[in-house]
Amino acid sequence: MTKPKFEPAHHILSGETADVYFVRTQEILRKEGLADTVVTMEVFPEREGILCGMNEVLDLLATVLPETGEVWALPEGEPMSAKEVVLRITAPYSSFGLYETAMLGILAHESGWATAARRCVEAAGDIPVISFGARHVHPDVSARMEYAAIVGGCITCATTAAAKLAGKSPAGTIPHAMILIFGDTVKATEAFDRHMPPELPRIALVDTFKDEAEESLRVAKALGRKLWGVRLDTPPERGRVTPDLVKEVRARLDQAGYDYVKIFVSGGVTPERIRQFAEAGAPVDGYGIGSAISSASPIDFTADLKVVAGKPVAKRGRIPGITPNPRLKKVELRRQS
Amino acid sequence: MTKPKFEPAHHILSGETADVYFVRTQEILRKEGLADTVVTMEVFPEREGILCGMNEVLDLLATVLPETGEVWALPEGEPMSAKEVVLRITAPYSSFGLYETAMLGILAHESGWATAARRCVEAAGDIPVISFGARHVHPDVSARMEYAAIVGGCITCATTAAAKLAGKSPAGTIPHAMILIFGDTVKATEAFDRHMPPELPRIALVDTFKDEAEESLRVAKALGRKLWGVRLDTPPERGRVTPDLVKEVRARLDQAGYDYVKIFVSGGVTPERIRQFAEAGAPVDGYGIGSAISSASPIDFTADLKVVAGKPVAKRGRIPGITPNPRLKKVELRRQS
Amino acid sequence: MTKPKFEPAHHILSGETADVYFVRTQEILRKEGLADTVVTMEVFPEREGILCGMNEVLDLLATVLPETGEVWALPEGEPMSAKEVVLRITAPYSSFGLYETAMLGILAHESGWATAARRCVEAAGDIPVISFGARHVHPDVSARMEYAAIVGGCITCATTAAAKLAGKSPAGTIPHAMILIFGDTVKATEAFDRHMPPELPRIALVDTFKDEAEESLRVAKALGRKLWGVRLDTPPERGRVTPDLVKEVRARLDQAGYDYVKIFVSGGVTPERIRQFAEAGAPVDGYGIGSAISSASPIDFTADLKVVAGKPVAKRGRIPGITPNPRLKKVELRRQS
Amino acid sequence: MTKPKFEPAHHILSGETADVYFVRTQEILRKEGLADTVVTMEVFPEREGILCGMNEVLDLLATVLPETGEVWALPEGEPMSAKEVVLRITAPYSSFGLYETAMLGILAHESGWATAARRCVEAAGDIPVISFGARHVHPDVSARMEYAAIVGGCITCATTAAAKLAGKSPAGTIPHAMILIFGDTVKATEAFDRHMPPELPRIALVDTFKDEAEESLRVAKALGRKLWGVRLDTPPERGRVTPDLVKEVRARLDQAGYDYVKIFVSGGVTPERIRQFAEAGAPVDGYGIGSAISSASPIDFTADLKVVAGKPVAKRGRIPGITPNPRLKKVELRRQS
Amino acid sequence: MTKPKFEPAHHILSGETADVYFVRTQEILRKEGLADTVVTMEVFPEREGILCGMNEVLDLLATVLPETGEVWALPEGEPMSAKEVVLRITAPYSSFGLYETAMLGILAHESGWATAARRCVEAAGDIPVISFGARHVHPDVSARMEYAAIVGGCITCATTAAAKLAGKSPAGTIPHAMILIFGDTVKATEAFDRHMPPELPRIALVDTFKDEAEESLRVAKALGRKLWGVRLDTPPERGRVTPDLVKEVRARLDQAGYDYVKIFVSGGVTPERIRQFAEAGAPVDGYGIGSAISSASPIDFTADLKVVAGKPVAKRGRIPGITPNPRLKKVELRRQS
Amino acid sequence: MTKPKFEPAHHILSGETADVYFVRTQEILRKEGLADTVVTMEVFPEREGILCGMNEVLDLLATVLPETGEVWALPEGEPMSAKEVVLRITAPYSSFGLYETAMLGILAHESGWATAARRCVEAAGDIPVISFGARHVHPDVSARMEYAAIVGGCITCATTAAAKLAGKSPAGTIPHAMILIFGDTVKATEAFDRHMPPELPRIALVDTFKDEAEESLRVAKALGRKLWGVRLDTPPERGRVTPDLVKEVRARLDQAGYDYVKIFVSGGVTPERIRQFAEAGAPVDGYGIGSAISSASPIDFTADLKVVAGKPVAKRGRIPGITPNPRLKKVELRRQS
Numbered sequence A, B, C, D, E, F: 001m002t003k004p005k006f007e008p009a010h011h012i013l014s015g016e017t018a019d020v021y022f023v024r025t026q027e028i029l030r031k032e033g034l035a036d037t038v039v040t041m042e043v044f045p046e047r048e049g050i051l052c053g054m055n056e057v058l059d060l061l062a063t064v065l066p067e068t069g070e071v072w073a074l075p076e077g078e079p080m081s082a083k084e085v086v087l088r089i090t091a092p093y094s095s096f097g098l099y100e101t102a103m104l105g106i107l108a109h110e111s112g113w114a115t116a117a118r119r120c121v122e123a124a125g126d127i128p129v130i131s132f133g134a135r136h137v138h139p140d141v142s143a144r145m146e147y148a149a150i151v152g153g154c155i156t157c158a159t160t161a162a163a164k165l166a167g168k169s170p171a172g173t174i175p176h177a178m179i180l181i182f183g184d185t186v187k188a189t190e191a192f193d194r195h196m197p198p199e200l201p202r203i204a205l206v207d208t209f210k211d212e213a214e215e216s217l218r219v220a221k222a223l224g225r226k227l228w229g230v231r232l233d234t235p236p237e238r239g240r241v242t243p244d245l246v247k248e249v250r251a252r253l254d255q256a257g258y259d260y261v262k263i264f265v266s267g268g269v270t271p272e273r274i275r276q277f278a279e280a281g282a283p284v285d286g287y288g289i290g291s292a293i294s295s296a297s298p299i300d301f302t303a304d305l306k307v308v309a310g311k312p313v314a315k316r317g318r319i320p321g322i323t324p325n326p327r328l329k330k331v332e333l334r335r336q337s
Helices: A020-031 A054-064 A093-124 A142-151 A160-166 A176-182 A185-195 A212-226 A243-255 A271-279 B020-031 B054-064 B093-124 B139-151 B160-166 B176-182 B185-195 B212-226 B243-255 B271-279 C020-031 C054-064 C093-124 C142-151 C160-166 C176-182 C185-195 C212-226 C243-255 C271-279 D020-031 D054-064 D093-124 D139-151 D160-166 D176-182 D185-195 D212-226 D243-255 D271-279 E020-031 E054-064 E093-124 E139-151 E160-166 E176-182 E185-195 E212-226 E243-255 E271-279 F020-031 F054-064 F093-124 F139-151 F160-166 F176-182 F185-195 F212-226 F243-255 F271-279
Strands: A038-045 A070-073 A087-092 A129-131 A202-205 A227-232 A262-266 A286-289 A301-308 B038-045 B070-073 B087-092 B129-131 B202-205 B227-232 B262-266 B286-289 B301-308 C038-045 C070-073 C087-092 C129-131 C202-205 C227-232 C262-266 C286-289 C301-308 D038-045 D070-073 D087-092 D129-131 D202-205 D227-232 D262-266 D286-289 D301-308 E038-045 E070-073 E087-092 E129-131 E202-205 E227-232 E262-266 E286-289 E301-308 F038-045 F070-073 F087-092 F129-131 F202-205 F227-232 F262-266 F286-289 F301-308
Touching: A020 A093, A020 B160, A020 B176, A020 B185, A038 A093, A038 B176, A054 A070, A054 A087, A054 A093, A087 A093, A093 A129, A093 A142, A093 A271, A093 A286, A093 A301, A093 B139, A093 B176, A129 A142, A142 A160, A160 B020, A176 A185, A176 B020, A176 B038, A176 B093, A176 B301, A185 A202, A185 A212, A185 B020, A202 A212, A212 A227, A212 A243, A227 A243, A243 A262, A243 A271, A301 B176, B020 B093, B038 B093, B054 B070, B054 B087, B054 B093, B087 B093, B093 B129, B093 B139, B093 B271, B093 B286, B093 B301, B129 B139, B139 B160, B176 B185, B185 B202, B185 B212, B202 B212, B212 B227, B212 B243, B227 B243, B243 B262, B243 B271, C020 C093, C020 D160, C020 D176, C020 D185, C038 C093, C038 D176, C054 C070, C054 C087, C054 C093, C087 C093, C093 C129, C093 C142, C093 C271, C093 C286, C093 C301, C093 D139, C093 D176, C129 C142, C142 C160, C160 D020, C176 C185, C176 D020, C176 D038, C176 D093, C176 D301, C185 C202, C185 C212, C185 D020, C202 C212, C212 C227, C212 C243, C227 C243, C243 C262, C243 C271, C301 D176, D020 D093, D038 D093, D054 D070, D054 D087, D054 D093, D087 D093, D093 D129, D093 D139, D093 D271, D093 D286, D093 D301, D129 D139, D139 D160, D176 D185, D185 D202, D185 D212, D202 D212, D212 D227, D212 D243, D227 D243, D243 D262, D243 D271, E020 E093, E020 F160, E020 F176, E020 F185, E038 E093, E038 F176, E054 E070, E054 E087, E054 E093, E087 E093, E093 E129, E093 E139, E093 E271, E093 E286, E093 E301, E093 F139, E093 F176, E129 E139, E139 E160, E139 F093, E139 F139, E160 F020, E176 E185, E176 F020, E176 F038, E176 F093, E176 F301, E185 E202, E185 E212, E185 F020, E202 E212, E212 E227, E212 E243, E227 E243, E243 E262, E243 E271, E301 F176, F020 F093, F038 F093, F054 F070, F054 F087, F054 F093, F087 F093, F093 F129, F093 F139, F093 F271, F093 F286, F093 F301, F129 F139, F139 F160, F176 F185, F185 F202, F185 F212, F202 F212, F212 F227, F212 F243, F227 F243, F243 F262, F243 F271
Parallel strands: A129 A286, A202 A227, A227 A262, A262 A286, B129 B286, B202 B227, B227 B262, B262 B286, C129 C286, C202 C227, C227 C262, C262 C286, D129 D286, D202 D227, D227 D262, D262 D286, E129 E286, E202 E227, E227 E262, E262 E286, F129 F286, F202 F227, F227 F262, F262 F286
Antiparallel strands: A038 A087, A038 A301, A070 A087, B038 B087, B038 B301, B070 B087, C038 C087, C038 C301, C070 C087, D038 D087, D038 D301, D070 D087, E038 E087, E038 E301, E070 E087, F038 F087, F038 F301, F070 F087
């Protein structure tokens, strides 16, 4: 994945989305002549996971820190332990104190998604996983969610914006809505085949009108060698996709000579269910995952001042001074040209 | 709360944040001459909760639907049951099909937060609750999160952007960082008092350097009648705020003549802990809540086509045709002038 | 239900299926001159349930007891408590001691089945339940099992022998095997309709080749008013029959004008699942129940001598003498003519 | 164990105990000219266990299949996995379709018992186990139950009919009833000794009137070297037989010079309790097991048509065609001469 | 129960059994001229229970406090809530500070036992309970334990010292050791009858050599009307006393004309088992309870200084000053004459 | 630890604290001429643990047994299994039968405490543990409790009497009461330092008025090199001592140059919490343990006569005669000179 460039939004730089007490603190410190006190802040997560959002935070710091500011960080996508320091900033407090809310929020939300994606990807082993969950998050962050899913190990995602951010092609099949408008799965798939560029893989969604096994054979017969795969997305009212269903569809496709047609599974897929598919030996060729990634809770991050004007400090409950962490690397910020 | 106006973002209207298969579907249907098929779509949540995001969705529909389009909806902030239809749209598919991802994501994320806020507010009864969790979500949605928290019952929130959206004043005390820079809680609180407008309440954060009971008495003595309250935010390393701590601080303040000083509790507050405070009779005057609201999972929503060209349809597992729900009201969309 | 006549089998009367120590006991007592000691035996179950097998036991006693023998019993089909005496016999030990094994076995096995049937019937309330479980028990007792199921409340059963025993008509639909031989559900159902007497209800089995909803509509269309009902028997590999499936099939049948077609549910049905159907409001018209009745464990019964030659006795752990039970009635045995 | 010959009962051959829809299917297929379609049926269990009843099923098939019929099977007494095919029949459907209910019932009931017996025998290790549970099943199947227990590993059983079927001698001690008639355990045991052939082992039941330890010493003194063993069958009201009781009786017998007297344990014995005896080092010489074997649930078996007229088929949820299982052996049926 | 007089032991008055830091504190305060500071100390339990040991504490305070000392207390045997103040002392610290360890220990240990006794007595309802647990505690406190058991509601106890303390007659039957020396229960009971004063009730222990039912009848026959009762104390190796055993012994005694003989139950009796006896309707006439009372954990008590030299104080975590408790009564100490 | 001498109390030797039936038994046996029957008694615990109290029991036996008496025992402080014989006495019954209650009580109570102490000491590994629980037990046994704690592995205890018994110096810091009287932790610690002999370690209790970290630095500054350590005893209302608190206090002390000051932890310490401190790597230098040792339940012991007049006997449930145990050693009693 290429390293995307994150442009800090105006609502961040203006402090509008900062907790208001940081806004007030800037003013008070300035009036008290303390605004330029050089401080060291450390940031750590509450629980273990996959670090994500660091690139966006560093691009924000590149915008606001003076040349004298120094930053140490763990790289995007790294595993992190509970309470491990992942970011350390030494700079005048006035240059970055206002952005504490934004920095923590970016790390919290994106690490939450990346960590959930990693759990799915680990469960799936060699089988590719695609993020399909944009519909569970606000569209203002859906690209960030899908980007984080890819940092966590998904091979791609479903929205154009996110795919662009991560340097991927977006993936998708055919929605139920289109099949319902056509009134027949085969007709809808044939229309897709007629109008879409040949490099897009033809993946038929086979649970809309008929039993999945029957429908799979119908589309396979209709599209022949042009059919790349079928997507099983059985609704909960019909018992979701089961390992036995995958095995049976595979067997019926093979018996009819369509052994090249792949089987893609979606619908309430979780790491636990992925493991059940694996244990049962179900021949899945790919997973589409929605809320198991997109509905993941954020991972809380905390920021602590640990040095003020050269003196180790800490609030009660924390240890004053810099926390040693050999994994942290000094960062060369990508300054705005 | 006044009803805010939500301006649909370009990345939504452009389809960039739509699942790519909806983009492709629009093209295919157009080429097949089916784009203007009039359809009815219904939207329902997977589990019960407080509906939020509907205002934003309706403002989006007001932008995209033709005059002939018809919409029925449940109002913002209403409780909804699992699988209850909360939105029904009848219009040409091409006018709104592309926005399914965005509409579902708005409802999912905001309803998740509003529902979590409601749980906190219900537990707190008459005691006011403020949303403090912007630091756990991406700044691009933090205003939406705090808006949803207020829809769920919080009296206000901590960021300027969100407060503006909800027509409130943002609330805040003093961050640990400022106290650490001053090196003393009393000095920091006095500086706040010197420089902030008199209408802002003086609330001292009392766990930074000393035991909370001792520090409360020190700031009370220093600010006298100007002190509105103290905030207890004891870190987990010191056992969090407990009911006994609140009772003791209250007793020591009262014994010293500061019975007018209020006690505000924050730090890992959850509905369960609020109930423990209530059962123990702890005299709390307000709660600040972070991740119990902001880290809530989205509530998944599903959209189904139920009528196509006047004919009841449904995918397997759903019942064809319109689902009766007497709670739905026909909506007069706020068209763009 | 008419009261059937049970003819004791030769292997019972001969003692071949008695525990061998009873055979030996008869010989020893005879040689010691004690064979004709008059004794009172009491029989009680280990746990509560529905008493079944008593009619068969009484017909056995009618065959073997002398005129002087006296019998008190609870009637067939009555609920019984744990340890409640359900049968009391006073007669020369030699006349019936040999049949202890047989009598206990008849009561144990049949009461186990009747009790399980009652649990299903109670869960189903007004909805009729049919016993379909002959395939889980040895054919030498399958008629007894189905008879017991009817004593427990089933309206009928699937085998001719059992139905005859209970004075009912056997019930059945169409086996998967026949549909597989015809290769199509509609063709098989039409053949059934062609050759079976008109008084047999036409019930189509609709899960063999296609999705149940689709197949239901096909057979309804083919048979029209002649179709009495459909049977949903979805295999576990397809998620079993769910409440949502029943509702959807009902809705689709109704929307197409087949509101007279009944829905019959089978496949792993248990009292617990019946309650889930009821709670979900699924419009089921009948249940077919297999192993939830036929695989029920027997209810252990114990026989104790309580009076020997007029003297109250009991083995350690039991109370000597007759156990008062006002529910017991003196029985007029149906002597062989 | 010699291989017994099972004569198919009239009620099986006549179809009376078949599910009635199989009877009707025969008639319909005949009228449609499809009765002689050659099919392949496969039979598999729902859960793992010990296969039993196969000999009886094969004897049934030997009676009904034409010369052209072919059968593959797993042998009686083999362990089988869940869903493993244990029987495959290729023949005209009309020759055996009617017997599906009977074949499945035989396998289900007998495999249930054999599997339960195997659990007991495995727990007991080198200590012999005898089946004593005829009193918990209907006398029409008690011989089958005990036969299955022996297939599962019991060394013998208690009824004459079953022992004959399995080529064993039936085992038994003295019933409580006989001791109660004699009024004294020693007198009853002496009478047994007087009248029974010398080759029958003298095993005294020692819990009827007195504490087991005391009674054991009394009968040991009375019978001297002729006493083979004592049976401990303590009722639940007296705490059942415990490991400590066995140890104490052993110690008291040994201290009094009766170290040759064996200790046989019965009464609610289960695999779990057997393991407790073993862990506690209780010197048990044999177990008598009733309901832990005889009250075992049947193991459901399913029969599927997998080939019809040479074409692989399967109902929804199953994979068409023959299921490979290298453990299956082609069977030479024992045709009726 | 008369109010016993507790004489403070030398090891208490000397401070030998005080935590040594109290000894040192006395010296330091004296040298600093602070020894006679008047303080108020409050004492409260960690959990709810029955207060016991207060009489002993008050007798200690009567010995050490000056005339000016004032004491408020809850009375012996009262129920107390968790954290409820049960004792308040206002006096010069030097007069009683040294005895904090002793006072807390007395209350902790005795309240623990009294509370456990109360649980048993409540479970038993109208049936009398006797404390039999001296053998589980050190003889230096066994009288205190039994005294506390009586405060908790036992009607008497088994040791002379404790009975004297509580103004009761000690209760006892016959130990197993004596029966073993006599070699026969009847002989031992007859010897007891011969040599013990007629006012002592004759209670036979009936589980030593024979089954309890048999032995009960033997002693009843031997002693006739002189037998007051039998004690069932079945060892765990024989399944403990069960409700069924009590019922059977009762029935056999009644059938033999000994309906006046009472049944006393002991051996591992707990409140839970008492409730099981009651639910089963077992006709128990008395319970002997050992470790369910004597092995109870102490209830921790804490002592806090709340006023020092007229000023409300408290350590962190407690509320300064006197805790209102209207249940406390001013105590008139029984001064040593 | 030197072996202390235990003087049997008058209330033991007189039989006052014996269960009264032993007193009566002595009289009856004497009158029947059986008092001098030589018997063997064995004593065993109900559950595994650390044996304690044996020295005291042997000193009692040394006082009462005649020269001919023989005793085998396991040594004080040894681990013992459930039901393992730990003591065997052969002597005339009249010489020791009366002391069964006392002997069992001594072993039960002391072994209970020693076993609980061992669990703490094992959890603590190399970190020393001190018994601080005298306040939870009656002062008449507090020395025995603390002695048992030392037998179980504690390095010393808090009361003078117990320390003397075990040949140790008692340990203690400064009570909260003294600090409250001084009104300041530093002043109280300085007074301690002024008046106590220099060999007593100065350990400041640092949770009375201020946060522990702040107070630790204040006393360290005041006493300098004379400060041996600080004791953290945070009350439950402030969250108890946590691993993080220990780490922070350690870090703050080290940063300020007080790395020689040790950290001692008390307050609700249990084996489980000790393990949590160890797993978290908290640098604890010593634990003070109260109720986790002192509130331990006694371990029930049982005494059985196993030989009477040379004949193996046992009550029902036990095995007659001597129980082999190669770990038992013949004891040379320390006769009174």
